[in-house]
Amino acid sequence: MTDDLRDQVHAAARRARVAADELVLATRERKDAALHEMAAALRRRAPEIIAANREDLAAGEAAGLPEGILDRLALTEARVEGVAKALETVAVQADPVGEVLRGSTLPNGLELRQVRVPMGVVGMVYEGRPNVTVDAAGLALKSGNAALLRGSSTAERSNTTLVAVLRDALESVHLPADCVQLLPCHDRASVTHLITARGLVDLVIPRGGAGLINAVVEQATVPTIETGVGNCHVYVDANADLDMAEAIVLNAKTRRTSVCNAAESLLVHKDVAAEFVPRITKALQQENVTIHGDEQFAQQPDVVQAGDDDWGTEYLSLDIAAKVVDSLDDAVRHIATYGSGHSEAIVTNDVAAARRFTARVDAAAVFVNASTAFTDGAEFGMGAEIGISTQKLHARGPMGLSELTSSKWVVWGEGHTRPRG
Structure with a gap:
């Protein structure tokens, strides 16, 4: 045979x-x-x-x-x-x-x-x-x-x-x-x-x-x-517009969970955590998203304590890993450790922070103040796409x-x- x-x-x-x-x-x-x-x-x-x-x-x-x-x-x-x-x-x-x-x-x-x-x-x-x-x-x-x-x-x-x-x-x-x-x-x-x-x-x-x-x-x-394996992150910076951040996180996570450009991880700067963590927890849970959170997120109602495996998981479901980080550099290190090289996003009003993030994050697509859902050949003006390349030789991205x-x-x-x- x-x-x-x-x-x-x-x-x-x-x-x-x-x-x-x-x-x-x-x-x-x-x-x-x-x-x-x-x-x-x-x-x-x-x-x-x-x-x-x-x-x-x-x-x-x-x-x-x-x-x-x-x-x-x-x-x-x-x-x-x-x-x-x-x-x-x-x-x-x-x-x-x-x-x-x-x-x-x-x-x-x-x-x-x-x-x-x-x-x-x-x-x-x-x-x-x-x-x-x-x-x-x-x-x-x-x-x-x-x-x-x-x-x-x-x-x-x-x-x-x-x-x-x-x-x-x-x-x-x-x-x-x-x-x-x-x-x-x-x-x-x-x-x-x-x-x-x-x-x-x-x-x-x-x-x-x-x-x-x-x-x-x-x-x-x-x-x-x-x-295209997509463990995509959204990082909410210390100088983020939190209304914008909430909209981007919800879109990146819940627009369509089964696609590789869906956000699987959320990182929040410690300086906005006190306000944003309870806010985004409530917003995600209203969309039936299960949050697998670190210690600070786990203080919120109905948040699941994250394990080591959660940070590298492509859920493809209404689940998201969430963590509070000390700095932009801490966020970049986390993405370097657990990211898949697909799509990463920063939400910030700080141009210098955005430039640092886009320069240091190693991924096929890096977004500033936009949802990872846009990593798509049609959205990039290519018509259809045959896939999202996460390698560096010959082709990268849609x-x-x-x-x-x-x-x-x-x-x-x-x-x-x-x-x-």
Whole structure:
């Protein structure tokens, strides 16, 4: 079975390579037409997609999946419309392929140009979020890449239907259906065969929980980009506007708990703790948030005493860890110890404090007086995103079109030869 599965994954990768070789020659007009047709097809076939998703949700509920996971899995009419609009937004973005990054003419007359080119075949390994299926397919297409999608078994029916819709749309505009392929999801070996298909696959992007991401990054022989575990912090400084701080904390924590940009930790400067701790405790509890607090927070009613594990936990639920810190530097040290490099925020009216915080905090996105909920490709003007990169090489932060490209040097001469020696 394992050999058969490996052959199946490798065969899909070879088909993807053929599709990518054709796609690299496609004009922006053809790619944009495909994206618009994909969006239209999603809208036309929304009832079919939602029906498949209901089957996944029913199976997930029967299996006892947590509420946050079910929320990520769910596709409503509004969410289908959202992913369709995301494809249309990608269509109006500039095509990164062929963009000249730099260039010059050497003294000997050689003309140098460094230009963006597609990665080629991009694998995506992700958990029960069927919207990722559409986002990944759309971004890969616009950036000239063929996508191999390995979703989770919890979203099997949803992903199968979505990919069928997208493939039909591609064929209708005379682009290869194999630009988008769904890999088997019931055997974890399919992930292993994908991430070790060196020479067949150019890049793998894992998107999901820490266990999935670590397994892919540690076992892959194909280049990978590490994405998005989000232990995000909001730090309320000594000179914060407390009305603003309350609004930002509530938005960052409660807007949507199942996403990686949700705040999981709250840090409060000791100089405002006497006023802000009881205030934010009441506000969070009114939103049904359980607070896992240090000694000062634990003095408030119904606050759970935090343990060591709480400071590094990505809850993905209506829970938050909360601590009073002695200084901005203490907050920065706490974030350096427990943060995941995703998104961090400071609330302050002190420009010097804000500058110190943004300079010292090592994360993909650092916010001043704004919610961490804004770490999102669409909010950053990228349309859809393929993930939030928390690494430092090649791509960092929301990954849009340009992050799915590499570059090549194109050199023009007129019979130039290099002297011997």
